[in-house]
Amino acid sequence: MTTPFDMELFLVGVLAGSHATRQRHLRQAKAIQSAIAERWQRDTPWSWQRKHLAWFLNHHLSRRSAATYYYYLLTVQLITRRLARSWVFNR
Template identity: 35%
Template sequence: MNITLLIAAAIPGSKSTIHNHVQRGERIATAIQQRYQISTPHQWQAKHLRWFLEVQTAGMSHASRYDYWRTCRALASVLGKWPAWENHLRGNWNIHAAKQRGGRPAKLANRVTVP
């Protein structure tokens, strides 16, 4: 499965936003494929994304870890797994340092069938 198709279906926004999410999504897919030999996102489980967020982003800045969490959230959403995986993907990476309580809810795609 092409990660670009999933991300494009999941992320509303500008071309640069989508491009950045696609790059992060490809890095996530590559890391999961190398570690678990799982080649398609439809086979992923919450533990795979949690492993990526815990291990692969450990040396990154808080803002970068938050960006990767947002990409994981979008992937889980487009796969139709977000409500079930939300609690498993909580960690110190999912709260942006500058974010205060409140604000508008995240724009996530509804489950989209990708050819």
Template identity: 65%
Template sequence: MSRRFDMELFLVGVLIGSKATQHRHLRQAQNMQAAIQQRWNRDNPWTWQAKHVRWFFAHHLKNRSSATRYYYKLTAILIWRRLENDLKPGLIKIIP
């Protein structure tokens, strides 16, 4: 049995802001991870494709407020920054 991907360790280099903001980003990243894992069986951002992130915003957050979608977008941008140097330069363009 493999270990669960550690989102906190993954984001530690790009988390910014107050402790509360960092916890919010971490919680939202873990929510994104869980939703994409459940739907697509992709357990970490290294394996995510644009369609996975688009699905998350279009379907998983469809009944959420615009403020909630905005904060998830900020978290997705942090994930993109973490992946920026490794094959994911276009991810930011697909975030609504």
């Protein structure tokens, strides 16, 4: 039996801001992780590619408001920073 990936431990080095902001980023990162794991069976961010995060932003959030997209984009940028990648996503 494998242990589930701890997203909080993964993001702890790049999370900043108030408690509410950190909790929002963690909640959104877990939602991103869940959607990517369901679609591509990639459980950890270390196995993700740019296309996985782009898919989440473009297709999974397609019916959401611009504000929701923006907040998820901030979380995706944190994940990208933690992975030490130079991926850029359009607004």
